[in-house]
Amino acid sequence: MITIKHFLNRPAEIVAPQLLGCILEREIDGNKLRVRIVETEAYDQSDEASHSYKGRTNRNEVMFTEAGHLYVYLTYGMHYCCNVVTGDEGEGAAVLIRAAEPILGLEHMEMLRSKRGKDLLNGPAKLCQALAIDKSLNGHNLADLPLRLIIQEPIKFSMVNKTERIGISRAKGKLWRFYIVDNKYVSKS
DNA sequence: AGCGGGATTTTCT
DNA sequence: GAAAATCCCGCTT
Numbered sequence: 001m002i003t004i005k006h007f008l009n010r011p012a013e014i015v016a017p018q019l020l021g022c023i024l025e026r027e028i029d030g031n032k033l034r035v036r037i038v039e040t041e042a043y044d045q046s047d048e049a050s051h052s053y054k055g056r057t058n059r060n061e062v063m064f065t066e067a068g069h070l071y072v073y074l075t076y077g078m079h080y081c082c083n084v085v086t087g088d089e090g091e092g093a094a095v096l097i098r099a100a101e102p103i104l105g106l107e108h109m110e111m112l113r114s115k116r117g118k119d120l121l122n123g124p125a126k127l128c129q130a131l132a133i134d135k136s137l138n139g140h141n142l143a144d145l146p147l148r149l150i151i152q153e154p155i156k157f158s159m160v161n162k163t164e165r166i167g168i169s170r171a172k173g174k175l176w177r178f179y180i181v182d183n184k185y186v187s188k189s
Numbered sequence: 190a191g192c193g194g195g196a197t198t199t200t201c202t
Numbered sequence: 203g204a205a206a207a208t209c210c211c212g213c214t215t
Contacts, residue, residue, distance in 0.1 A: 041207070049207070051200095059199060077197030079208050096207060125208050167207055 004143045007151050008067035008086045012042035012093040015086045017160050017178040019095055023103070023150040026131045033105035033131060035121060037097055039179040039186045041165045043083070045092035048170040052092030062139045063092045070147065072128070072138040079125030082133050084142065084149065098124045098166070098177070101185035122187045155180060161189075 008015055019040050026033040043050035051060040051073065062071040063085060071083040071094050083094035100121045102109060109130040110116045121127045128134070133147070142149040158181075165177045166188065179186045 043207075051207075054201085057200070073207085074198055076206065076208050077199085079196095081207065083207090098207090119209095123208070129209095165207070169206085 002151065004149055004151060005066065005068045008084060009088065010086065012044045012086045012095050013176055015084075016040040016042040016095045016176065017162075018154045019084065019097070020160060020178060020180050021152045021155040023152060024097070024100065024131065025145075025148045025150060026105075026133075027146040028108070028132045031105055031108045033108060034103040035100035035109075035127075035131070036103055037100050038183045039097075039099035039122075039177070041096040041098055041178070042086075042176040043094055043096065044087070047174065047176075049165065049168040049174075050092070050094075052094075056092075060092070063094050064090050065139065068142050068149075070133075070137055070140045070142055072133060072135055074135070075125065080128040080134050081124040082128050082137075096124055097127060099179070099185055099187045100127055101183065118184070122185055 019037050022037050024035050045052045052063045056064055059073055062069055066089040067086050069085045071085055072080055075081050083096045085094045087093040109120055112132055113120055113130050121130050161179050161181050162175045163177045164172055
């Protein structure tokens with residue numbers, strides 16, 4: 001039985017595609033929510049687009065902790081995004097969770113989003129809102145509730161698409177965005 | 190379907 | 203002061 005930390009203690013660009021198909025389980029107000037990850041992006045310290053590129057700051061310190069912790073940040077002054085820390089302690093690498101498909105607790109997620117239908121989890125800030133992820137979970141260990149990562153078998157290589165990342169202006173040449181081919185919950189094909 | 194503006198924290202210039 | 207790992211709404215085609 002492989003541990004979460006062992007699974008994640010590898011380069012972000014290797015871990016990112018392998019997180020596709022894995023499950024996030026959230027427990028909130030006695031409700032159990034479960035989603036399946038369908039879209040991710042890798043970031044590391046050698047990467048101009050990464051928050052860790054210029055070294056530690058107050059905001060990004062969790063990126064430099066050990067693999068398996070959650071890095072939550074506020075973007076554009078109002079939206080939360082969440083990342084799984086990867087690699088060795090002090091490395092400054094993480095994988096952004098961009099989109100997921102609902103498995104359990106659909107109604108509760110719709111309530112948290114104040115929306116129903118397709119736009120529930122198809123973007124990093126939407127996903128955080130639907131799972132009630134905010135700064136209080138920054139640094140949380142994903143081996144434990146109330147937010148747990150459950151590793152699944154890697155999906156087929158031929159079912160993974162690899163593209164430029166979304167919403168960045170630097171390091172556009174890196175193909176570090178991964179998503180499941182033909183999955184309707186992906187933010188953008 | 191596609192654009193443009195607004196909300197508003199952290200970081201860097 | 204401006205840009206950023208975004209989303210939503212309202213307007214125009």
